[in-house]
Amino acid sequence: MQYQTNTLEHHWMPFTANRDFKAEPRLVVHGKGINYTDHNGNKVIDGASGLFCCAAGHGRQEIADAVAKQLMEIDYSPHFQIGSPPSFELARRVAALTPDDINHVFFTNSGSESIDTALKIAMAYHSARGQGHRTKFVSRERAYHGVNIGGTSLSGLMKNREIFGSVMPGVVHMRHTWSPDARFTRGQPEQGADLADDLERFAQLLGGQNIAACFVEPIAGSTGCLVPPKGYLERLRDICDTYGILLVFDEVICGFGR
Numbered sequence: 001m002q003y004q005t006n007t008l009e010h011h012w013m014p015f016t017a018n019r020d021f022k023a024e025p026r027l028v029v030h031g032k033g034i035n036y037t038d039h040n041g042n043k044v045i046d047g048a049s050g051l052f053c054c055a056a057g058h059g060r061q062e063i064a065d066a067v068a069k070q071l072m073e074i075d076y077s078p079h080f081q082i083g084s085p086p087s088f089e090l091a092r093r094v095a096a097l098t099p100d101d102i103n104h105v106f107f108t109n110s111g112s113e114s115i116d117t118a119l120k121i122a123m124a125y126h127s128a129r130g131q132g133h134r135t136k137f138v139s140r141e142r143a144y145h146g147v148n149i150g151g152t153s154l155s156g157l158m159k160n161r162e163i164f165g166s167v168m169p170g171v172v173h174m175r176h177t178w179s180p181d182a183r184f185t186r187g188q189p190e191q192g193a194d195l196a197d198d199l200e201r202f203a204q205l206l207g208g209q210n211i212a213a214c215f216v217e218p219i220a221g222s223t224g225c226l227v228p229p230k231g232y233l234e235r236l237r238d239i240c241d242t243y244g245i246l247l248v249f250d251e252v253i254c255g256f257g258r
């Protein structure tokens with residue numbers, strides 16, 4: 001099948017050089033198991049599982065059947081002041097998988113929405129406890145937290161934030177944990193836990209009582225897989241506990257077996 005520039009023009013694609021793509025499109029028209037088929041009929045291995053979200057494989061009959069069955073039972077119901085049983089059942093199952101004291105699930109439509117929601121939950125939590133003065137957020141260089149305003153402000157990837165970075169005030173960035181010495185390390189690097197002390201320095205500089213939350217990807221994804229140094233996350237946990245700062249793990253890429 002032929003796809004010409006003018007048939008592709010109306011879709012404005014994110015994170016894509018649109019003119020180049022449309023001059024020489026790479027389109028997938030079919031997916032089965034670990035394979036895509038492109039519009040020229042070539043089979044390609046989908047080594048990234050879509051955008052990491054098709055880990056169960058493409059074109060699975062049992063998934064298609066379950067979706068079709070649910071669509072015919074109840075396709076949608078609002079979830080303001082009214083509910084539908086499957087979302088409660090899903091929340092129960094997710095809570096059974098998460099660690100003991102994480103038992104409440106707030107559903108969102110994307111990772112970006114999750115991050116901006118987590119920012120708002122952190123603000124609302126402190127406000128409800130009479131600590132609305134906690135307005136600062138700590139993130140990290142090289143972080144990716146999605147495309148919305150909050151996530152863009154937390155972002156530590158220069159290209160993603162250079163023209164939007166100042167939108168949300170009060171965000172500071174710790175140093176990233178990449179180090180040339182750790183390049184060929186299997187698992188967690190031995191060195192680098194002390195980088196977590198950047199959070200302590202921000203607590204000293206800004207007042208720990210003014211910091212609402214610290215956001216990190218436990219294993220950074222979009223910047224290239226950065227496994228945390230041994231003791232690094234534990235150190236962040238300790239500093240957060242000392243100052244009453246919420247520690248938010250963004251596991252959009254690395255959670256649930258992705």
Ligand SMILES: Cc1ncc(COP(=O)(O)O)c(C=O)c1O
Nearest residue numbers: 110111112144145146250252253
């Ligand atoms: C760590 C992290 N946070 C947030 C997001 C944003 O997720 P989404 O693309 O679903 O908005 C991503 C996406 O890759 C991510 O890797």
